[in-house]
Amino acid sequence: MSITDIRGQILSGATPEAAIGYSDAVSQFAMFSGDPIAAADRLIEREPGLVMAHALRAWLYLLGGEPAGRPAAHAAIESARVLPATLQERGHLAALGHLASGRLHEASRVIEDVAIEQPLDLLALIAGHQLDFFTGNARMLRDRIARALPAWSKGVPGRHSALAMYAFGLEENGQYGLAEQNGRIAISDEPRDGWARHAVAHVLEMEGRHDEGIAFMREDLPSWTTNSFLAVHNWWHLALYHLELGQIDEVLELVDGPITSIAEPQLLDLIDASAMLWRLHLRGVELSQRWHVLARRFEAIWGAGGYAFNDLHAIMAFIGAGRRDLVENTLQQQAFAMLSASDNAGFAGDVGYPLMKAFAAFGEGRYGEAVRLIRPVRSIAARFGGSNAQRDIIDLTLIEAAFRAGDRPLARALAAERVAAKHESPLAQLFARRAGTQECGDCRTVACAKSKAA
Template identity: 55%
Template sequence: MTTLQDATGHALTGATAAALDAFEQASHELRCLTGDPAASIERALQAAPEMTMAHAFKAWVYLLGTEPEGLPVARAACEAGAALPGTERERLHLQAAGLLAHGRWHEAARALEDLSLRYPRDALALQAGHQVDFFTGDSRMLRDRIARALPAWDATLPGYHAVLGMHAFGLEETGDYAQAEAQGKRAVELQPRDSWAWHAVAHTLEMRNRPADGIAWLEPNSASWALGSFLGVHNWWHLALFHLELDHHDEVLRLYDEAIAGSGLPQVLDLIDASAMLWRLQLRGLDVGERWQPLADRWAPLVRQSLYAFNDLHAMLAFTGAGRADEQRRLLQAQDAALALGDDNAGFLREVGGAATRAVMAFGDGDYAQCVALLRPVRHRAHRFGGSHAQRDLLDLTLVEAALRAGDQALARGLCAERIAMRPASPLAHRLMRRSAAAGLTA
């Protein structure tokens, strides 16, 4: 029997024609972050239960959302795939997914790096590796993993847009904003439904403090990047962030209510955005009403274990905003238990996450000096527990506000000078500087 191949020429052990169609649909959906790739890959497995690569794909789908309930599903998919015949490429996928499913983030990243060096046209390997680089805060590999594969790609290959969009994000995270913007816009031209490419350009505009351009980029085009996209909430968050920079607070709250928190679903990536936006509003002294309570309700069942420190930080924002002392303590206990395990998340906690999570709790308790003491040692290495520059800016904003409230005028002034140097037109940066310069600061 002839072994079928995917659209970029890779053999697919155990595939049938119907399974191949469903697999390509799932691949397109995952590359664009739209639709339901989990459902599509299930159709592939129903058509061909012994399709090895479909099991590997399923594992990645359930791993890359960092959802706690995804881990057992991913582990089972890896086990099912490992019991079947497979090519070297398929085996490497299952090996890398298995490493990630057991908390070995850095080893998974290296396994995917080796896979992509051997098979540079494997878009799934590039995408999985790119996401792991994001979760581990490896900005250079966000760029270079994709750059290594670019010579093997061109516009005739399905998925080229996604490779360009990923490269754009890597360029942005390493400070090459002009090339990142151009690369991201080229990706969107090729595939207007590529949510990651829209997102990459939004990041370049955020980092260059161009909020009006960011609104012009996202607002008129939401039908392309939001409709049916599971990155939609995050891109709405970016739009709200641009409005926040311009002090459009009513619009930010509208976007929060209608688009960021509106689904009410317990999806971790969406909850991160909701927590981060409410915290930024609260740092500005704005009343967010009762919005913290339902958000804390959504976080509560997801942090019985500490699986990823970056998520823990955002759960703590919600528990602190909502005044949930029991949930705060439970989360800290989960982190203590995770430290004892010694996996990569324990490293994320030791490097950054533990201190950052406790700093948020200290801020909520009004112990601003303790918040400052916890954040200062970790702020320059915060990339080591994941996220983007835009997301980690929350730590800097919290540190500035804590310094102001603690009465540390010299530190606050220095931090504000940093911010103005990077964002000379930012109204917030100048307001913070005026506060730091005012006499008689009180905690």
């Protein structure tokens, strides 16, 4: 008799105990809690013939995006390929093979077919969902999960994870009401589901409900901060609310505390730190040694040319730290990235490289050049991944560059655009006041005295 996980998915090479352990490890991954890599390692040690334990280990390392994890992922894939496996499991290994070679789009399509055949394969849904995020495929962020939802009736273990992913997909497509509804149901079913909390946090950010967002994130801190490897990113969302409200002291407290105080940060944590420091930099906040510490941390675990979205955030840190050598090296590595056979060639060529040059120009005070480089790519920036909230840094940099370049007509147009999109936003209103005050055309910071007086 075949042994299955808790949702009826056949597991080649499993014992009943290993099937329970595998189900638990996948659940940890879905909620961004615990240590699913350690769980996968224990499974492999006990049951080396468990194909999906090797697959889970490979997915975790490859989706983590850190160069140091790639050898472990390749080893896991090779170990699994020689084992007896079902067609479903072979689908995972085929998708992993594409991902390991940098073919994110092909990996996404292959794992899509796995989930179409087996909609209760939670790992296939998680992996596909993350690939949609990395490739900026907003429609599939939603529809990949929508296709599977009829199979996830009440009582199916882990249903909250499917609802959490669906909520985030809905949010990225502007369906905020339905996104919030699904996200809150998921949280009610499993308060520790970090992805569900993350989805609702995005809704509150997009709708400009910043005070409500602060209350929402602070209402049950232990549920999403304890033993969660998404905690820093959710702290980042909390900091976004405070920043929007101009509460700089609160933002710095979060930056110096949970956002950057982790002893061994993941690459995602460094990206969040860089994104927040750059936003503060645009506001004219003095960041002293924070940039230098962050730049050193990037150097320790990141490698240029792997994924343009990450490279852009690394270059922000290097600009802030005044490390022109690292800025130039990162830019030079893009030439190799754009000639590679990986999908990152397109990510870098279409969006990443122009933005990296634009941010570097901004950092050197060449604001007109920054404007010129950002404008053609801002409307296609989803092609290199990230969320709407993360990519907002592109618009924020463009607006500030227009102000600093003295391009009052463009600054006025961009401010009006932002007010139309976020009319309740204090920051949008601040941009509008600056744009409407002629003497602020050469203003150097969003929080300047002139704009406050306007």
